[in-house]
Amino acid sequence: MDAIVKKFEDIAGAASLPDVERPSRAEVEAAVRTLLLWIGENPEREGLLATPDRVAKAYTEMFSGYGRDPADELGRTFEEVAGFDDLVIEKDITFHSHCEHHMVPIIGKAHIGYLPDGKVVGLSKLARVVDIFAQRLQTQEAMTAQIAGAIQDVLNPRGVAVIIEAEHMCMAMRGIRKQGATTLTTTFTGAFRDNPEEQVRFMSLLRTGGRG
Numbered sequence: 001m002d003a004i005v006k007k008f009e010d011i012a013g014a015a016s017l018p019d020v021e022r023p024s025r026a027e028v029e030a031a032v033r034t035l036l037l038w039i040g041e042n043p044e045r046e047g048l049l050a051t052p053d054r055v056a057k058a059y060t061e062m063f064s065g066y067g068r069d070p071a072d073e074l075g076r077t078f079e080e081v082a083g084f085d086d087l088v089i090e091k092d093i094t095f096h097s098h099c100e101h102h103m104v105p106i107i108g109k110a111h112i113g114y115l116p117d118g119k120v121v122g123l124s125k126l127a128r129v130v131d132i133f134a135q136r137l138q139t140q141e142a143m144t145a146q147i148a149g150a151i152q153d154v155l156n157p158r159g160v161a162v163i164i165e166a167e168h169m170c171m172a173m174r175g176i177r178k179q180g181a182t183t184l185t186t187t188f189t190g191a192f193r194d195n196p197e198e199q200v201r202f203m204s205l206l207r208t209g210g211r212g
């Protein structure tokens with residue numbers, strides 16, 4: 001079986017999607033050719049001949065998040081941290097996603113904080129979790145909640161704080177055409193949700209980087 005079709009099958013399983021029949025690679029490429037014709041292009045001209053193949057490859061990469069489980073990334077933890085149980089923040093985690101309404105890019109940064117309960121996770125794993133959810137069709141609200149939910153469920157810390165700031169190309173390139181408008185979303189769990197002081201500490205550390 002074609003590797004891409006196999007991958008799509010894996011993707012369907014991991015995302016618990018309804019049992020839909022996945023199109024073949026040839027059907028995907030034909031769909032791209034249809035789009036090219038629809039915008040007034042000639043898919044037979046030299047520069048576009050390989051474009052359906054490139055688009056299929058790019059989609060496989062940009063939407064690889066359906067085939068990945070955040071629990072796999074967050075499963076390996078470290079307990080030998082000298083009793084450290086205070087706030088850990090990973091900020092300015094850049095990501096590229098696509099909005100589920102228009103399938104155009106969302107470009108932004110995620111900031112994640114958590115209050116460990118006996119164990120910490122490798123810092124890169126927080127960024128991996130961001131990518132898993134970013135590499136799916138998204139709304140910013142859902143993505144924020146999914147990142148916080150995955151960290152809370154798998155790591156079981158005393159609290160998780162996630163802030164995402166992003167620019168939506170569907171607001172910049174088309175429609176209302178507002179460049180530079182930024183959307184901010186937050187999800188707080190546990191101690192961050194229940195204790196406003198923890199929220200304030202997280203926010204001010206983000207702002208100052210701990211310098212004052």
Ligand SMILES: Nc1nc2c(ncn2[C@@H]2O[C@H](COP(=O)(O)OP(=O)(O)OP(=O)(O)O)[C@@H](O)[C@H]2O)c(=O)[nH]1
Nearest residue numbers: 099100101102138139140141168170171174175176
């Ligand atoms: N809440 C939320 N809205 C989003 C996100 N990404 C895009 N949108 C909005 O989704 C809405 C879709 O609105 P519709 O009226 O169904 O579609 P549309 O006619 O293309 O809307 P316009 O963008 O206003 O032209 C738009 O207001 C987008 O700005 C997101 O992550 N969260």
Ligand SMILES: [Zn+2]
Nearest residue numbers: 099101102170
């Ligand atoms: Zn959109």
